[in-house]
Amino acid sequence: MTRTTSHVPHDLARPDDPHDPTIGDPPMTEPFPSPAQAAASPDAAPADPQARRPWRTALLAGMASYLDAGTIVAVSASLTLWRNQFALDAWQLGFLSAALTVCIGIGAIVGGRIGDRVGRKRVYSFDLLLYAFGLLWIVCAVAPVMLFIGVIIVGLAVGADVPTSITVVGETAPGKRRGRLVTFTQLLWGLGPLIVILVVLASTGLGEWMPRIVFGHLLVLALITWALRRRIGEPVAWKSARTAGATREGARALFRSPLLRNTLFILGFYVLLTIGTNFYGSFGLYSLETVGGLSPSTALLVSLIGVPVVLLTVLAIMRAMDGPARRPIFVVGAIVQVAAWIVPLVLPAGAVTLVIAFVTYGIGTTMAGEAHYKVWSQELFPTELRSTALGLSFGVARIASAISLVFVPTLLASGLVGVSVLMIVVTVGSGFLGLVFMPRRRGESIEEIDARLRVDPVR
Structure with a gap:
């Protein structure tokens, strides 16, 4: 059984001490409960209706990851057509791409805070409607200003949706299945770009209608998701925190003991991770065309090679994210993602080398990347x-990565060495932080996490 150690001020890994019973991996001797057992167990929060249907909640809330990743790829795939259709110059194209990334970042910061103060449901009840409204501007755009307005609204809305939706999954999942349910959202994060690319390929011959169809599919999915989410209630964990008066806690508590170390760890890890993954997502096609010498259509097809591999990797690690294998998975993934960017330093620059690096990096960053970050963020902070x-x-992380991407085209102009060195630095950095500071506890209920991390526990 999982031990509760409320006297420990934080949940970051430290060197194992055989004399300290609070350090190290707690034994996982109990089998994973069936859905019926999970709903009836204490850590499943049986009073919470979502706890009885955790996979449905994970699917609907996890659509935030689908829409987030899908929107980024949709904008990237539409830039060339928009340039010709609306006579956009390089600065305007750069503004569109940067505005989306920055607005997603701003939306996440604001939406995350609102979700803690007034409730998760109040955020995800309206943000997808705002997202759909922004998509309408893009789908119906007849002038550049309509594109700019649409992209800004879409970025703010989808950014606000991500932290609240992932938190809903974490707070309503049974403690011993939280890892797999939160990791499931990564499957949707991978499906978003895949479906968008397939829609792009299917509508390429339609000219300026291609972006309208791509964003139209996101609009339809957003409205369906919004309608189905209306049946998801406010997590019991948040309602209990509000009743106890804990939701009045200010954000400055993140930068005081006992949460300061957790906050700095999550910030540092995810900034480094996102700089790497955003290069992979934002400049993967560009590098295949400029360094690899492929045509745009061929580069798009080649980029699909790694997607099924990444999705299969997510499926392979989902169950293990709740057990003692979580740490070894991270270690292997951290090594693989560093090795991926050593490849361009030893092989000739070209399309084959890039494909090997991208596929290997996709596997590594799936095993030691965002899935862990999402799970850790549920375990390292109170409700x-x-x-x-x-x-x-x-x-x-999104804003920092947007700034870093400004320098990527210049690095690519001289080949793959500069980009490879940058990627090695950020992957080594994120891997080191994760290895040293990842939380060791697993399977705790939300109530146990709150009791351990709340500065002034409310009785």
Whole structure:
């Protein structure tokens, strides 16, 4: 059984001490409960209706990851057509791409905080309607200003949706299945770009209608998701925190003991991770065309090679994210993602080398990347600050990565060496932070996490 150690001020890994019974991996001797057992167990919060249907909640809330990743790829795939259709110059194209990333970051910071103060349901009840409204501007755009307005609205809305939705999954999942349910949202994060690319390929011959169809599919999915989410109630964990008065806690508590170390860890890890993954997502096609010498259509097809591999990797690690294998998975993934960017340093620059690096990196960053970050963010912060911490780290990382991407085209102009060195630095950095500071506890209920991390526990 999982031990509760409320006297420990934080949940970050430290060197194992054989004399300290609070350090190290707690034994996982109990089998994973069936859905019926999970709903009846204490850590499943039986009073919470979502706890009885955790996979449905994970699917509907996890659509935030689908829409987030899908929107980024949709904008990237539409830039060339928009340039010709609306006579956009390089600065305007750059503004569109940067505005989306920055607005997602701002939306996450604001939305995460609102989710802790007034409730998760109040955020995800309206943000997808705002997202759909922004998509309408893009779908119906007849002038550049309509594109700019649409992209800004879409970025703010989808950014606000991510931290609150992931928090809903974490707070309503049974403690011993939280890892797999939160990791499931990564499957949707991978499906978003895949479906968008397939829609792009299917509508390429339709000219300026291609972006309208791509964003139209996101609009339809957003409205369906919004309608189905209306049946998801406010998590019991947040309602209990509000009743106890804990939701009045200010965001500054993240930068005081006992949460300061957790906050700095999550911020540092996710900033480094996102700089790497955003290069992979934002400049993967560009590098295949400029360095690899492929045509745009061929590069798009080649980029699909790694997607099924990544999705299969997510499926392979989902169950293990709740057990003692979580740490070894991270270690292997951290090594693989560093090795991926050593490949371009030893092989000739070209399309084959890039494909090997991208596929290998996709496997590594899936095993040692965002899935862990999402799970950790549920385990390292109490309910009244969980969405705030997730939104802050998500937003800061997106904004930091947007700044770093300014320099990527210059690095690519001289080949793959500069980019490879940058990627090695950020992957080594994120891997080191994760290895040293990842939480050791697993399977705790939300109540146990709150009791351990709340500065002034409310009785």
